[in-house]
Amino acid sequence: MTRLKIAIQKSGRLAEKSLRLLESSGLSFARSKDKLFWFGRNLPVDLLLVRDDDIPRLLLEGVCQLGIVGENVAIEKVLESRARRPDARLEPLLPLEFGHCRLMLAIPEDETFQDVNQINGRRVATSYPHLTRDFLARHGVEADIVTLNGAVEIAPSLGTADAIVDLVSTGTTLRANHLKAVAEVLSSQAALYRCPESLDNEREALLAKLLTRIQGVQQAAETKYVMLHAPRDRLARISAILPGAESPTILNLEGQPDRVAVHAVCTEQVFWEHLEELKAAGASAVLVLPVEKMLA
Ligand code: PRT
Numbered sequence: 001m002t003r004l005k006i007a008i009q010k011s012g013r014l015a016e017k018s019l020r021l022l023e024s025s026g027l028s029f030a031r032s033k034d035k036l037f038w039f040g041r042n043l044p045v046d047l048l049l050v051r052d053d054d055i056p057r058l059l060l061e062g063v064c065q066l067g068i069v070g071e072n073v074a075i076e077k078v079l080e081s082r083a084r085r086p087d088a089r090l091e092p093l094l095p096l097e098f099g100h101c102r103l104m105l106a107i108p109e110d111e112t113f114q115d116v117n118q119i120n121g122r123r124v125a126t127s128y129p130h131l132t133r134d135f136l137a138r139h140g141v142e143a144d145i146v147t148l149n150g151a152v153e154i155a156p157s158l159g160t161a162d163a164i165v166d167l168v169s170t171g172t173t174l175r176a177n178h179l180k181a182v183a184e185v186l187s188s189q190a191a192l193y194r195c196p197e198s199l200d201n202e203r204e205a206l207l208a209k210l211l212t213r214i215q216g217v218q219q220a221a222e223t224k225y226v227m228l229h230a231p232r233d234r235l236a237r238i239s240a241i242l243p244g245a246e247s248p249t250i251l252n253l254e255g256q257p258d259r260v261a262v263h264a265v266c267t268e269q270v271f272w273e274h275l276e277e278l279k280a281a282g283a284s285a286v287l288v289l290p291v292e293k294m295l296a
């Protein structure tokens with residue numbers, strides 16, 4: 001029987017959210033002891049748990065058909081493999097709204113920054129040599145790229161580099177090392193990627209089904225079911241406040257001819273401000289309920 005394989009990070013910043021997304025999409029796995037390969041129990045979809053750096057290669061080589069990895073890693077590894085295969089590419093299917101970070105050029109905090117040109121002829125330490133080379137080339141800058149696999153942020157204080165290109169989320173690491181971010185190389189988040197090859201019909205259908213479910217999970221996370229009571233003559237005003245709601249359901253309230261119950265699916269975030277506005281417009285008994293699954 002044809003099966004699909006999905007590669008996700010085994011442990012690290014993306015591991016838990018990647019697994020949760022797949023499980024919320026209805027996949028369940030028999031967790032094996034060695035924890036590298038989990039067999040899909042309810043659908044023919046298995047999981048490969050690996051280092052995030054290996055995920056792009058597993059997709060490029062067709063070992064896995066889907067993978068969840070940071071855009072930073074996916075793009076870097078695709079650029080790297082172009083030395084061997086100039087046509088190497090990965091198809092991003094969906095940004096996943098977690099693992100947000102920025103790949104930044106950073107320099108010692110006591111140096112003044114004018115523009116990227118001042119890096120010309122200097123040494124830049126990074127774990128992302130290909131993205132860095134592309135970025136510098138875009139700015140017409142030639143620099144000596146020092147590739148390090150970790151602890152990039154200490155390179156300037158060790159004297160092995162004049163600047164770094166590294167991932168930043170809160171900026172704490174840069175500050176602790178007396179560095180400051182001065183230019184953005186890439187803004188990144190986790191994304192779902194597929195292998196470049198087309199698959200047989202059965203697998204393409206399975207992949208499409210999974211994609212629809214994952215999109216449904218993402219949409220449901222934002223979506224709320226809102227119920228409230230409202231004066232019949234304020235319906236237009238109230239419907240206008242409900243964020244992202246299409247044609248709400250209106251129900252009669254027993255013994256209250258002037259008031260109705262309004263039920264609406266709000267596809268955009270419902271904030272406290274919306275509830276306060278609804279109340280001011282005459283709504284009462286306002287309830288906001290989470291939506292677990294959606295199939296548009
Ligand atoms: O073992 P494996 O190779 O699988 O994991 P890893 O150690 O290579 O990666 P991991 O788990 O640290 O990160 C996985 C992915 O998470 C990255 O490729 C990014 O897409 C994303 N991500 C999001 C981050 C960060 N935020 C982040 N802050 N990856 C790394 N960092 C580092 C950053 O470089 C800095 O050194 O975390 C440190 C703290 O950041 P600040 O700015 O909050 O201080």
Ligand code: ZN
Nearest residue numbers: 051052053054
């Ligand atoms: Zn890694």
